[in-house]
Amino acid sequence: MDFSITPDQKAFRRSVAEFAKLELQGDVRARETSGEFFWDGWKTCAEFGIQGMPMPEMYGGLGLDVTTCLIAMQALGRHCRDSGFLFSLNSHMWTCEIPILDFGTEEQKSHYLPRMVNGSLVGGHAMTEPGSGSDAYSMRTTAVKTNAGYVLNGSKVFISNAPIADVLLIFASTDRDLGWAGITGFLVEKDNPGLHVGKPLSKIGLKTSPTGELTLEDCFVPESAILGRIGQGSAIFSAEMEWERSCLFACHLGAMQRQLDECVQYAKDREQFGEPIGNFQGVSHKIADMRVRIELGEMMLHKVAWMKSRGKRAPLESAMAKLVVSEAYMASSIDALHLRGGYGFMSEYEADRDLLDAAGGKIYSGTSEIQRNIIARFLGL
Ligand SMILES: Cc1cc2nc3c(=O)[nH]c(=O)nc-3n(C[C@H](O)[C@H](O)[C@H](O)COP(=O)(O)OP(=O)(O)OC[C@H]3O[C@@H](n4cnc5c(N)ncnc54)[C@H](O)[C@@H]3O)c2cc1C
Incomplete structure (x- = not known):
């Protein structure tokens, strides 16, 4: 295994570091106190290409390999003190964008990815529930098949980006008897009827990353909202x-x-x-x-x-x-x-x-x- 990094990776690391020093500063303490999300940072990151680092160019991304993404995230962590902001960025990229890229249909990818890359959409994912955290697959949220799609009921907690997210990857059980094999992922948009987003939760750390609860009350989604296949949620x-x-x-x-x-x-x-x-x-x-x-x-x-x-x-x-x-x-x-x-x-x-x-x-x-x-x-x- 070769641990050396290429001249291109070194140059990219330098440019990410310079970008973070210049654009991702401001008064972090003030943002922590007000709980304000660093929207300016979000926009400049998108302009720089951060949200699109692992995304193919056809969706507006930079098409970078995993090692280069990792090196860039390390540079961001070193030079941006707003760790809550970075946490939100990470949630968006790895728990929503990447699953859509890896498991989405071409329609889902072209619908969501370009706007997730250019910063107009914020993503998150919702697995944890009040009664199931470590034992995630014992979740109570259900998705019941109807003629035209699925009806979701349940609640989620500690969801990063929930208060600011436009699209959430929500996991629900389509067959509780199957346990982990009955979990399915659904892409649900924030204004979908039946999806209620609670107020931001007050945390002791990562204060600039908005965290919230979700309630699903007879939340109908069409079949086209399924990410991957029915029962593929645990693999995703x-x-x-x-x-x-x-x-x-x-x-x-x-x-x-x-x-x-x-x-x-x-x-x-x-x-x-x-x-x-x-x-x-x-x-x-x-x-x-x-x-x-x-x-x-x-x-x-x-x-x-x-x-x-x-x-x-x-x-x-x-x-x-x-x-x-x-x-x-x-x-x-x-x-x-x-x-x-x-x-x-x-x-x-x-x-x-x-x-x-x-x-x-x-x-x-x-x-x-x-x-x-x-x-x-x-x-x-
Ligand atoms: C800042 C933050 C952001 C988060 N963002 C998200 C998000 O975006 N989406 C999402 O779905 N979830 C999110 N979570 C939830 C997170 O994934 C859960 O909090 C975590 O998985 C633990 O679950 P729990 O809180 O229910 O604790 P529990 O599972 O109740 O665990 C309580 C304690 O018991 C221990 N424990 C439990 N089971 C075992 C076992 N089998 N063996 C040994 N010890 C055990 C745990 O290690 C822990 O110390 C977030 C949490 C935090 C703090």
């Missing part, structure tokens, strides 16, 4: 999770690199006992560990990208990478706060954002325990 969900568990967590690796850069600088600048604190092994070893975590996470994510770019599935590798990167982000966020002593605890240094976002990373896309369960299953346990 597994495939999209491979993307999310690699590219979203590449953003976290980028954030870890930013933490590292800042901690190295702080350890050089801050003096105690007449010398820079970086001279103390207790401090420098913490920073060395932060560096090692990035290296490890990078190798694991690049392996997933390498497999996917060869058309291989990577359910085990993406679960392992998600587990390692999410736990590493948490550990580095604690270290980055601690290393600054009392200053780390002051809001000015914004260590709370990384810490709370990292806490979320151990929950969404399947909790750490669920990733371990997946890994154990591959070992026959």
Whole structure:
């Protein structure tokens, strides 16, 4: 396996980094306080081509391979502090756009993808319910066949982008007796009668990413709203999770690199006992560990990208990478706060954002325990 990246990938990473430094800044704290979505960022990202990175040119995308997308997401995570905004971007791309590309009909692709790429439509996906999270396929939302289509009833919770989404990939059971094999995905638009979107939920982290609840009350959708085949929902969900568990967590690796850069600088600048604190092994070893975590996470994510770019599935590798990167982000966020002593605890240094976002990373896309369960299953346990 070759870990080197091409001159084109390096150049693209540089341009994404420059773009993020220039266009994706602003007052993140103010947006966090107001809960305002970074619409200007969304539009400039679309103009730059971010939402279209993995999309074929025929839909207006850049047609980039998985590794290049991953490298770009890492650069965004490093240079854009609005991690909630990046989270929304990731949800849109990997849990709605990619499933439409991979499982949609030509009609669905040409209807949705060009507008998802140019930023006029926001997407999300809805699997989790009040009574089913980790045990996702025990969902209660049903889709009952009628003459002309399906009628959906149920409720969904913790849905990223729900308050701002134009189109949602909603999973429902078309046959509860079949369990996971009876789950089907439907593309439902926000003004579809019977779909009610709740108010944004108040979260402790990722505050600039709007999250909401959905209620489906006799929500009729035509057959043309089915994504893939009836009963193919779990396959769609597994495939999209491979993307999310690699590219979203590449953003976290980028954030870890930013933490590292800042901690190295702080350890050089801050003096105690007449010398820079970086001279103390207790401090420098913490920073060395932060560096090692990035290296490890990078190798694991690049392996997933390498497999996917060869058309291989990577359910085990993406679960392992998600587990390692999410736990590493948490550990580095604690270290980055601690290393600054009392200053780390002051809001000015914004260590709370990384810490709370990292806490979320151990929950969404399947909790750490669920990733371990997946890994154990591959070992026959
Ligand atoms: C910021 C954020 C964004 C999200 N965005 C979306 C979204 O866009 N769409 C969507 O559908 N969902 C979304 N989710 C939901 C997320 O996928 C679920 O929260 C997650 O899967 C956990 O489900 P739960 O919250 O019901 O917890 P539970 O499943 O109730 O788990 C509670 C605890 O029990 C543990 N546990 C459960 N089962 C087992 C087991 N078998 N073995 C060991 N431990 C176990 C869990 O690890 C956890 O610690 C989001 C969540 C967050 C926090």
